[in-house]
Amino acid sequence: MKFTYKYIVLILVITIFSCKKDRVFTMEDIQLIPKPAELNLEKGSFEFDKNTKFVINNDEQIQASEILASKFKTVANWDLEAVKEAPSSNYIQFILNNNLEKEAYKLNVNNDVIKIEASNFSGFLYGVETIRQLLPAEIESDTTVDNITWEIPNITITDAPRFKWRGLMLDVSRHFFEKEYVLKTIDRLAYLKMNTLHLHLVDDQGWRIEIKKYPKLTEVGAWRVDQENKPWDGRYTPKLGEKATYGGFYTQEDIKEIVAYAKRRGINVVPEIEMPAHVTSAIAAYPEFSCLEKPVTVPSGGLWPITDIYCAGKDSTFEFLQDVLTEVMDLFPSKYIHVGGDEATKTNWKTCKDCQKRMKTEGLHDVEELQSYFIKRMERFISSKGRVLIGWDEILEGGLAPGATVMSWRGVKGGLEASEQGHDVVMSPGTHCYFDHYQGPMDTEPLAWGGFTPISKVYKFDPVVETMTEEQAKHVLGGQANVWAEHIPTTSQSEYMIFPRLTALSEVLWSPKKDRSWNEFTPRLKEMFKRYDFQGINYAKSAYTISTETQVNDTTNVISVSLKNEFSDSDIRYVLNNASLDNEAIPYKEPIELKETTTIKTSVFKDDKPIGRVFEKTFNYHKAVGKKVTYLSKYSNSYKGAGANNMTNIIRGSKNFHDGQWQAWIGNDMEVVIDLEIPTEISKVSVGSTDNQGPGIYYPTKVEVLLSNDGKNFKRAGVINRALKVNPNIELKDFIVNFKSQKATFVKVIAKSVKKTPNGGGAWLFVDEIVVE
Structure with a gap:
């Protein structure tokens, strides 16, 4: 019996080993x-x-x-x-x-x-x-x-990779990120076989690299007045001498550590030193390199137009920039040195005696050619050091420097033009590669810089444009994602904006195009999420978020609601009104048709249980649905919404004011009359609006409701007033006017606009629906 037991154990061990x-x-x-x-x-x-x-x-x-x-x-x-x-x-x-x-x-x-x-x-x-x-x-x-x-x-x-340049740009100027985060990002790039980290080290709002010959660049230029509690484009211009406490910079030792660490991960670090514009931080430190030579402060937020730029007429400007780039090139072994070159408003160049003298001496016809002169002169210097100048596609304007490489961000046009001229290009169009854009429905996402770039859209990106010739395609080095940081104040939010979109871009830039498909990629993406969880990456789960597509029949007022997210194999289920999503959910198969006030609750399910964010939306069939609206003040042609039926079509706008559901007035009040057709008992009117002060959209300061039975003689039913408040967030709000129940055939609604923004520009008033109950 003993022998038999040992024999069985031995057989089991051998079997287990073999099975392994x-x-x-x-x-x-x-x-x-x-x-x-x-x-x-x-x-x-x-x-x-x-x-x-x-x-x-x-x-x-x-x-x-x-x-x-x-x-x-x-x-x-x-x-x-x-x-x-x-x-x-x-x-x-x-x-x-x-x-x-x-x-x-x-x-x-x-x-x-x-x-x-x-x-x-x-x-x-x-x-x-x-x-x-x-x-x-x-x-x-x-x-x-x-x-x-x-x-x-x-x-x-x-x-082997499809493209040589597989990059990510971190904007550390608008919001400064410590060295440790940069090192983490390098690790994550290598994990996805990316090979380029582009550091945007200079912009109007901060100079982030120590230059020993010009210490004020970091003593002054690296710091700004802290207005982080205000919208980026709603921050005041600080006064000279006002205490600047927000900012930071990398010492040269920090840069050496970053570059050495990146080398051990196969990453090339490309520095960007902006010129001639996006340099207010440098002008604040050394105003003598501008045309006006007037003291300025480092902006705390948005700045437009950008007129405080380097003077192209002074030789001292070029001496300064050559000194700066010499120290930069001593720190960065990168073949490519990025000089920006974008969004220069050349107002001061047109009146500057030094710039005008330069134009005359060099035989330049306009300020665009002067910018070309500027970039060509810097290109000659960079080339003399054995490096290659790269810049945003604006460097094409006025003529491209002979040895320059173009990074095409305004779509693909710049890349097409540069490659046709025989120049190398890196494709980085805002449509697919700007990771400061929203990646899910705006109502469910943190504040971002407009646009909508979900991960599925990133996966569709191809750096080689179909219209390119074979020769042009050879000049496409690859592609790059850009993470502009105006609305990204923390490293956690930076991770959220980068991941998982960078995962999609890594495959676009590495893998053969013929072997890729979105439906085949998504199971692998979901598995990658598990690895990101272990790595502690705050990646966005926006791809799971359910969104709706809504259509209304203008004749019957029947609404058709479609539910979807980015994963075609998602198990989406829903309930109506007060039903329980946990145990009464209906599998979504086709658009849901609504004919009366209804609340839809929906979620993605796994193992028969709802997971992630629950989407909930109410479609309110109020008393004005489908009724005629007369506009006493016409909305802007830029934001027409759904036209004449917009105010009473049930469909509400989202935080994305470009979603086609908003009507807007700029510098003007909204005044409309709704014809209810017959005397109708009403006691409440709501006006839906949005507050998004960055692009100049403000809530109304007053909403007034007037009623009439003949359409001529109106009597005030109720009014609410609201003082203007600074608000850094994007919000949606219904302004509700309650009054004593009464019958009326005509409802006049007046919403008073702010008219002017605090900075003096025209203020927008957006309205999506007027609800009559």
Whole structure:
């Protein structure tokens, strides 16, 4: 009996060991982002343990191996050894293969050995990052993980990027982010096989890099008066001498640390030193480099137009910029030096005696050619240092510098034009690559800089435009996401805006176009969310958020409501009115038709339970629905809403004032009359409005309701007044006028506008619906 028991135990141990090596992985188990160019799954697996070795030949291979070794140290407390001679099995070997292109790699995994082939450090690094994503998501934990097998499938991957430039721009000027966040961002870029970090170090609102020859650039230019409690475009111009407490900058030692850290992650850091505009922070420190030479303060928020720019007529301006760029180039080994070049309002150049003299001397016809002269002169200096000037597509205006590269942000036109002229381009159109835009319904998202760029739209981006010739396409270096930070005050919110959209962009810029599809990408994206959870990234879950598309039949007033989110396989369910979403939910199959006041509650379901944000919206069939509206003051042609039926069509506007449901008046009051057709008992009128002070949209200061039975003689029924208040948020509000119940056929509603913004511009008044009850 004893012998039989031992025999059974031995058989079980052998069986378990054999099963481990025969574990069957499927393609569904492989959730790599970006998707490799070629991948073949084979039978079996490789299991890591405390005796696994790294077989390396040089310091770069050691650096690459440390990414994985440090992960195992954290989750398993293993000190995996690096050796020069390969043991018999259980090792990862780094093999130099000079036949592979830069950044390309080959990965071969079998039961006993993992081999990574590459021709340079980046290739080895990307091979390691692929192994990291093949491991269980728990490898990203920052604490020890028990009871898990660290196993990856036997697989062969041959991989290389589609584009050379795979970038992210961080705007650290509008809001300053500490060095530690920049280092974290570098890690996350490498994880997704991105290779470029563009640091926007200079703008009107802050100078963020120490320049030893010009200390006032950081002593003065790095600090502004703290008005963070006000809307970006609603902040006053600080007085000279007013105490400036918000800001910060990177010392040259900080920059050296960032650059060195980035190099160990295969990331090139591209500095941007703006010129000739977006430099009020520099002019505040050294006004002698402007045309007017008048003292100015660092703006606390939005600034438009940008007229305090560098003087293009003074040689001292160019000496200053050459000194600055010399120190910058000593710190950044990047081949590319970004000089901005965008949004320069050249008002002062037109009257400046130095600029006019320069134009005459150089035979320049207008200030656009003067900007071209400015950029060409800086390009010659940068080229003399063995570097390449890159700038926003405005540097095309007036003629492009011979060796310049263009970053196309105003759509793709600049990239098309530059590539046609034989210049390299980086595509970064605002339509697909501006991550300061909203990524979900505005009503559910933190404040952002207009626009709507959900992750599915990012995934549709292609740096090569269909109309490009084959020769033009060769000049497309790649693409880049830009995270402008006017409305991003914290690193947590910065993460929210970057992730998961950067995940989509990484695949667009790395993987072959023919092998990609949104529906195939989304399961891998959902798996990536688990890894982001372990990494502690505050990524947006906006792709799950349910939104509605609403249509109204103007004849029957029947509303058709469609429900959707970005995942086509989502299990969306809903209930009407007071039904319970937990146990009475109806699977959504087709648009919901409404004929009376109804509340829709809906959510994404998983395992028959609602998950995430619950969407709720009421469609109010009030007494004025479908009734004729006469406009005594006409709305702006820029915001017509749904036209004549807008005020009584039930459909409400959202925080996105471009959604087509708003009518607006600029510098003028709203005054309308609604014809109820027959005497109707009413006691309440509500006016829906929005407050979005950044672009100059303000709530009404007064709402007045007047009633009539003949349409000629009106009597006031009620009025509410509201004082103007500074508000940094975007809000929706119904202004409700209650009064004694009475019969009326005609309802006149007057909403008083602010008329002028605090800065003197015309103020907008937006209204989406007038509800009569």
